[in-house]
Amino acid sequence: MTLFIADEIHWYEADGARIVATIIKDRPDSEFSGIILARDEKERYRWISSTDFFKSKIEARAALRSKINEIIPNLERKRLQGDNNLKPVDFFTPLEKTKQPLNPSFLSLTTLEGYSPAKEIIEPMMRWYEDADGNFIEQFQTTGFDSRIWELYLFSLFTEAGYSIDKSSAIPDFCCSGIPGKFSVEATTVNASRDKKGNIVPPPTISTKEEFMAVQRDYFPIKFAGPLTDKLKKRYWERENVSGKPFILAIQDFHTPIAMTISRDALPTYLYGIREAENSTQENPAYETIEFHKWGEKTIPSNFFSLDGAENISAVIFNSSATISKFNRIGLQSGFGSNRTRLQRFGTAYINGTVTEYNHRVSEYSKPEMWSEGLEVFHNPRAIHPLRMEMLPGAAHHFLMDTGAIESWLPAWQPIQSFIKITVEQTPEETESNLTT
Known part of the structure; x- marks a missing residue:
């Protein structure tokens, strides 16, 4: 208030x-x-x-x-408040009592100078993040690093938007209350497939345009379907702290290191059960209906929002650029980390509605990046409790129209793909030493 x-x-x-x-x-x-x-x-x-x-x-x-x-x-x-006697939680010192190996991304975050902006902005942020289910730190350091980074991103997103987050219950992940209203969110991620022995199953090879179109058409939708339908089965909307207000599923794709940069277009395909027709153009988009997705021996129905119970899902949100690199960029812009870290960002974006390539250096003097940048909100046309656009400002909002077409409301700048090049500037003495070596 x-x-x-x-x-x-x-x-x-x-x-x-x-x-x-x-x-x-x-x-x-x-x-x-x-x-x-x-x-x-x-x-x-x-x-x-x-x-x-x-x-x-x-x-x-x-x-x-x-x-x-x-x-x-x-x-x-x-500075003493007198309302708690707990010591600060140490998120970055590796736990001694854990059977799981430390996650390579966690090791990069804690040991590499190029990731110091991310580490230093996460540290004060985590002080406010309530670990409702009690295993955040262990998962952050080991098997659940990507999932926990996604949750930290959502925490940052909702805080930036002015929401108070009630963490008195571990389920669902976020219960948000603010001036625009109240909503609840459950976070999930797309992870690598594993066989019966627990070994990672390699993703399909993509070396041609035809192979890429095939995985977009069926493989990626099936990957999104797994975690989304698992969450649907849990019927969160029947809980007292969720009932009667918009409920959102937040999903990010981590099944390969760069999956989120190439699988984005497959998400609305699966959610709405439609895809662009062969004669579709940017000026005159055309769509065709899909009933199923099939990859190998697996077949699933398309159109997630049409499934039984899905009318209780107000929207599904996704952000292809919400990875550790986003924390690194925002951390650097906010003055955190080593002053030797240099970040170059490149990729494609909608700039005033047109797909354009971009390439720029990230610095304290460049236009500040918001946590909402890159967020995509796919609204459910059957939602019992629709999510109003103003509840998630700064995002791209997508709606399925009665005509069967998708109508999108885009910010002036909306990244589609985001890549980052990290360098650490060397001193003259270090440069001379390396040349000698």
Whole structure:
């Protein structure tokens, strides 16, 4: 409700970032005040003091500076909240009591300088993430790294959109409440297939255009179908904390390292049971109905939203660029990590509705990337509780029309594929040493 009361105007940090502070503008009276936050016992930034209200920003800023200087000598006492006795959770030190090997992506995040922006932005974020089911850290470090990164992304997305997240229950993953309304979300991921012995089954080889079209037509839809239908069977909408409001399934594709960059078009194919016809063009799209998807010995019905019970699913959301690289980019833009890390981003995007290639350097001075960037919302035409577009601002929204066509509302910039090149700039001494070696 504070979003109704005031706007954040400026942010500051002091004493080596042990203090962060903001100047707000009160909406009813147009007056300015300063709010000061410091890390509590669990290293979470929380309110410790504030200034009076003033008619001008200059007066509020002077009062804020004075108040901060007054607090710094007593910060260790002032920062204590007294409402918990728990120590900060260490997310990055490998657990000693685990039978699973550490995930290679976790090792990269914790040991490689090129990923330091992601590591340093995740650390303060995780202080606020409530581990409702009690196994977040172990899974984050071992078998569930991708799934946990997806959940952290969703936590960031909903927080950015101004929602309060109720984690009092472990099921579903998110119960969000904000000015636009309330909704619940269950997260899931597409993972690598395994045989009866637990060995990973390699994905199909894609070396020709025909092979790519084949996996788009049937293999990728079947991969999406598995986790989505598993979640459908659990009937979350019958739970008291979900019933009566929009319910969303959030899915990300991690079945290969670059799967999410090539499988996106297969998701609406499976959800709506349609695909673009051969005579379809960007100016005049045409669609044909699909009844089944078949790959090898496996056959499944298409059109997820038509399945029994699916009317209780308001939408399915997906973001091809919501991986550890997104944390790295936003972390770098926010001033986290090594100042030697360099990121070059490239791929394809809808720019003002036209598919265009892009290639740019990510820096503190480039246009800030939002957590909502790249988010795709596929609305269920049969939803009992439809999700309004304004509930997830900044996303691309897709609707199946009565004509059988998909209508899309796109932001001016909407990435389709996103790749990142990471380099760590060497000092002259390091360069000379490498040349000598």
